[in-house]
Amino acid sequence: MGFQPVKFYQTGTFTVGNRLLAPMDRSVQAGQTRSNSINSGHRACQGCGEALGARYAIDAAMAESNNQLIAVNATGCLEVFSTPYPESSWQVPWIHSLFGNAPAVATGVAAAMKVKGKTDVRVVAQGGDGSTTDIGFGCLSGMFERNDDVLYICYDNEAYMNTGVQRSSATPPAARTATTMPVGPEPGNVFGQGKNLPEIAMAHGIPYVATATVADLRDLEYKVRKAMKMHGARYIHLFVPCPLGWGTASSDTILMARLAKESGMFPVFEAEHGEVTGVLKIRRQVPVEEYMKPQKRFAHLFGTHARPDMVARIQAIADRNIRKYGLLEDEGN
Amino acid sequence: MSKPFAITLKPGTSLANLTGTWRTERPVYINRLPPCNNACPAGENIQGWLFHAESGDYEQAWRVLVQDNPLPAVMGRVCYHPCEGACNRGQLDESVGINSVERFLGDEAIKQGWKFDAPATSTGKKVLVVGAGPSGLSAAYHLARKGHRVEIQEAGPLAGGMMRFGIPKYRLPREVLDAEVARILDLGVRLTLNTKVANIEQSMKQGGFDAAFLAVGAHIAKRAFIPAGDAAHIVDAVSVLRSMEGEDKPMLGRRVVVYGGGNTAIDVARTAKRLGATEAIIVYRRTREKMPAHDFEVEEALQEGVMIKWLSTIKQAEEGSLTVEKMVLDDKGVPQPTGEFETMEADSLVLALGQDVDLSLLEGVAGLEISNGTVQVSPDMMTGFPGIFAGGDMVPSERTVTVAVGHGKKAARNIDAWLRGATYQPVAKHEIATFDKLNPWYYSDADKTVRPMLDMIRRQTSFDEVQGGLDETNALFEARRCLSCGNCFECDNCYGVCPDNAVIKLGPGKGFQFNYDYCKGCGLCVAECPCGAIKMVPEET
Numbered sequence: 001m002g003f004q005p006v007k008f009y010q011t012g013t014f015t016v017g018n019r020l021l022a023p024m025d026r027s028v029q030a031g032q033t034r035s036n037s038i039n040s041g042h043r044a045c046q047g048c049g050e051a052l053g054a055r056y057a058i059d060a061a062m063a064e065s066n067n068q069l070i071a072v073n074a075t076g077c078l079e080v081f082s083t084p085y086p087e088s089s090w091q092v093p094w095i096h097s098l099f100g101n102a103p104a105v106a107t108g109v110a111a112a113m114k115v116k117g118k119t120d121v122r123v124v125a126q127g128g129d130g131s132t133t134d135i136g137f138g139c140l141s142g143m144f145e146r147n148d149d150v151l152y153i154c155y156d157n158e159a160y161m162n163t164g165v166q167r168s169s170a171t172p173p174a175a176r177t178a179t180t181m182p183v184g185p186e187p188g189n190v191f192g193q194g195k196n197l198p199e200i201a202m203a204h205g206i207p208y209v210a211t212a213t214v215a216d217l218r219d220l221e222y223k224v225r226k227a228m229k230m231h232g233a234r235y236i237h238l239f240v241p242c243p244l245g246w247g248t249a250s251s252d253t254i255l256m257a258r259l260a261k262e263s264g265m266f267p268v269f270e271a272e273h274g275e276v277t278g279v280l281k282i283r284r285q286v287p288v289e290e291y292m293k294p295q296k297r298f299a300h301l302f303g304t305h306a307r308p309d310m311v312a313r314i315q316a317i318a319d320r321n322i323r324k325y326g327l328l329e330d331e332g333n
Numbered sequence: 334m335s336k337p338f339a340i341t342l343k344p345g346t347s348l349a350n351l352t353g354t355w356r357t358e359r360p361v362y363i364n365r366l367p368p369c370n371n372a373c374p375a376g377e378n379i380q381g382w383l384f385h386a387e388s389g390d391y392e393q394a395w396r397v398l399v400q401d402n403p404l405p406a407v408m409g410r411v412c413y414h415p416c417e418g419a420c421n422r423g424q425l426d427e428s429v430g431i432n433s434v435e436r437f438l439g440d441e442a443i444k445q446g447w448k449f450d451a452p453a454t455s456t457g458k459k460v461l462v463v464g465a466g467p468s469g470l471s472a473a474y475h476l477a478r479k480g481h482r483v484e485i486q487e488a489g490p491l492a493g494g495m496m497r498f499g500i501p502k503y504r505l506p507r508e509v510l511d512a513e514v515a516r517i518l519d520l521g522v523r524l525t526l527n528t529k530v531a532n533i534e535q536s537m538k539q540g541g542f543d544a545a546f547l548a549v550g551a552h553i554a555k556r557a558f559i560p561a562g563d564a565a566h567i568v569d570a571v572s573v574l575r576s577m578e579g580e581d582k583p584m585l586g587r588r589v590v591v592y593g594g595g596n597t598a599i600d601v602a603r604t605a606k607r608l609g610a611t612e613a614i615i616v617y618r619r620t621r622e623k624m625p626a627h628d629f630e631v632e633e634a635l636q637e638g639v640m641i642k643w644l645s646t647i648k649q650a651e652e653g654s655l656t657v658e659k660m661v662l663d664d665k666g667v668p669q670p671t672g673e674f675e676t677m678e679a680d681s682l683v684l685a686l687g688q689d690v691d692l693s694l695l696e697g698v699a700g701l702e703i704s705n706g707t708v709q710v711s712p713d714m715m716t717g718f719p720g721i722f723a724g725g726d727m728v729p730s731e732r733t734v735t736v737a738v739g740h741g742k743k744a745a746r747n748i749d750a751w752l753r754g755a756t757y758q759p760v761a762k763h764e765i766a767t768f769d770k771l772n773p774w775y776y777s778d779a780d781k782t783v784r785p786m787l788d789m790i791r792r793q794t795s796f797d798e799v800q801g802g803l804d805e806t807n808a809l810f811e812a813r814r815c816l817s818c819g820n821c822f823e824c825d826n827c828y829g830v831c832p833d834n835a836v837i838k839l840g841p842g843k844g845f846q847f848n849y850d851y852c853k854g855c856g857l858c859v860a861e862c863p864c865g866a867i868k869m870v871p872e873e874t
Contacts, residue, residue: 010387010813010822011863012777017825019841020388020813030825032838040834040851041347046355047855052832087349088342217829251856254830258774
């Protein structure tokens with residue numbers, strides 16, 4: 001079934017809040033008492049999608065766990081901008097160890113809580129796409145395979161941003177990064193095989209896998225809350241645009257996430273025990289150009305030396321997602 | 334710093350880092366003028382009253398509405414709703430049915446017996462209002478609420494002016510009009526009927542009035558010279574519509590020809606049809622595109638079987654027949670005679686060629702300027718004679734009920750200021766909330782609610798109201814289609830989308846506030862505000 005949007009009451013569940021909805025139907029983020037897990041004063045860039053996504057996700061997890069939560073953090077933007085010594089933005093118990101071991105640390109925290117009999121304390125591990133899809137991938141796969149009682153959240157901004165925008169295995173084809181320059185016959189990142197982590201997580205058969213974006217807050221909160229109601233290994237892949245690394249206006253962060261979903265570039269779905277159980281349909285379909293054009297990392301595909309052939313290949317990826325997940329309303333799903 | 338074991342950083346200590354210093358632009362909350370409000374001739378705060386209707390608080394919605402217009406149930410029936418033509422939602426799917434929600438609120442107020450708030454003060458000043466039409470009633474209402482003593486002197490036997498003696502019952506049931514007039518009189522406004530003011534200066538002196546508002550309307554039918562035989566039956570539209578209010582209904586015959594192309598021509602043709610005419614034919618010298626009547630009224634008339642003969646003028650009238658000349662439009666769109674004539678059968682000819690103002694009460698008043706048969710007023714609605722103001726159909730403007738109500742309000746504000754020896758200073762208007770200022774993604778898809786129409790047989794044979802109203806459920810639905818252009822409706826988007834927790838939610842009804850200590854000026858709140866109520870302004874250096 002997936003998230004069921006409220007389609008009326010002026011703005012329905014499209015907006016963060018809605019004064020016309022019953023209080024119990026409102027979002028965590030609309031509440032005056034939301035936990036603000038990551039507080040003001042952090043050093044994320046203007047318009048940072050990851051800072052926003054982390055607050056959305058962890059506040060929802062806090063609400064669902066009655067504020068009995070421990071967060072484990074991999075190295076990455078989120079860790080760097082939130083905890084420059086001697087300051088911390090976190091208002092939850094929070095631990096950071098290495099770039100690649102967050103899933104293993106989280107496994108340990110969960111085991112410790114179990115040994116101490118603190119069954120009400122829940123564990124979340126979080127990291128960027130670098131620590132999740134590249135560096136910590138082995139630890140993460142192990143955590144899935146053991147079905148440890150951890151919710152792992154990957155904030156995917158499609159490259160290593162805090163070290164200067166280097167390519168990761170989550171970087172899309174043709175995108176410019178510091179290590180995939182727009183030169184040669186196929187400028188930008190290669191059209192590789194891709195590394196679809198949500199599907200890899202699903203292949204482990206773990207209880208819950210979901211994708212979400214910062215443009216669909218209510219869907220995201222629904223998924224975090226649902227994941228927190230379950231036990232065992234759970235994985236949420238959250239799409240968080242990066243104004244710095246993508247070359248977009250700081251005010252366009254949510255728009256970019258919305259266009260990624262509406263173009264089919266980022267399918268939003270959920271799966272239980274390896275089977276897709278719900279998708280968030282495309283509301284107003286757009287061609288991938290509309291998503292790519294505002295981003296400087298794709299600028300070399302447009303303009304004087306335009307590469308419509310490469311844009312067409314990216315459109316083909318979006319079309320495949322749309323087919324595969326049944327993202328259009330009229331496909332009878 | 335001593336910390337517990339294994340704790341290196343204290344929670345939330347980043348508050349020491351004031352990231353607001355990064356900012357080059359800052360977001361500020363603003364109010365923009367919704368296009369509907371801007372288009373309303375009566376100056377209603379439409380977005381403002383819809384806001385309350387959206388949450389189902391109809392009484393509060395009505396109270397906000399009547400701050401500007403005391404006749405919502407009338408307005409919800411007879412207004413040509415320019416607001417809906419300006420509505421931004423029209424660019425999304427269809428404009429909000431503002432007029433239908435207004436009518437619902439007006440009817441609800443009558444049903445529930447809601448009363449106006451009594452005036453808070455009494456100024457001891459007396460104002461004479463001449464004419465109990467929409468403009469006079471509106472002025473009387475606003476003056477009374479400001480604490481002045483108001484007397485309306487009306488020449489006719491009942492209040493309402495053209496709302497009673499011009500607009501047919503099938504568009505405005507009289508019990509609705511009576512209820513809204515009575516509520517104005519309940520404020521302490523004195524209404525003197527059957528009293529024609531013959532000399533305004535004298536009437537003011539006799540009654541000890543400090544100021545006067547003239548709103549006598551335009552009741553004298555314009556005539557056209559049409560050579561006519563002795564037995565030709567020619568009447569004017571104004572008297573036909575007026576006599577509909579009396580005991581003796583007009584005798585128009587089976588085949589009625591109406592000459593003219595305005596709303597009055599349509600009204601009289603539809604009336605003739607209801608009185609039993611087998612054919613009601615409008616003769617108009619230009620084309621449908623050029624017709625001054627509102628298109629939906631033309632459409633409704635055609636549906637009811639009224640026929641329209643375009644590009645024709647009447648040259649001669651005889652008993653039972655008319656001679657009509659065909660016209661053609663020239664390059665400038667002006668109709669020119671062709672010399673081709675034809676004969677039409679007609680039991681009666683009704684002239685609906687516009688109306689003139691009866692200016693006899695102003696004879697001998699110094700300083701007045703009359704031009705094209707209307708009284709000239711300055712922007713503050715005052716005539717050339719200090720203390721005498723005028724509005725409605727007797728001053729140059731579009732002649733609609735809504736414009737008249739707007740004149741009454743504007744005049745009342747200026748009269749109030751004048752009586753205090755001051756000048757009314759209108760509040761500067763906000764910039765308009767145009768469609769490009771909105772983020773329409775956030776609004777739910779919802780088509781306009783269609784109002785029920787009376788079935789055709791009853792439309793053709795009775796004076797029952799043609800257009801039905803909304804009920805509670807679909808009025809709420811319709812109100813919630815409002816985009817709240819330019820004005821915060823507390824959707825919490827700014828509060829939610831700020832990556833820096835730099836928006837403070839003050840609680841229901843209190844809105845939001847920026848915490849500039851931490852706002853980095855990214856502009857996400859502006860981009861994601863659905864209604865355009867935030868803007869970025871450069872930081873002062």
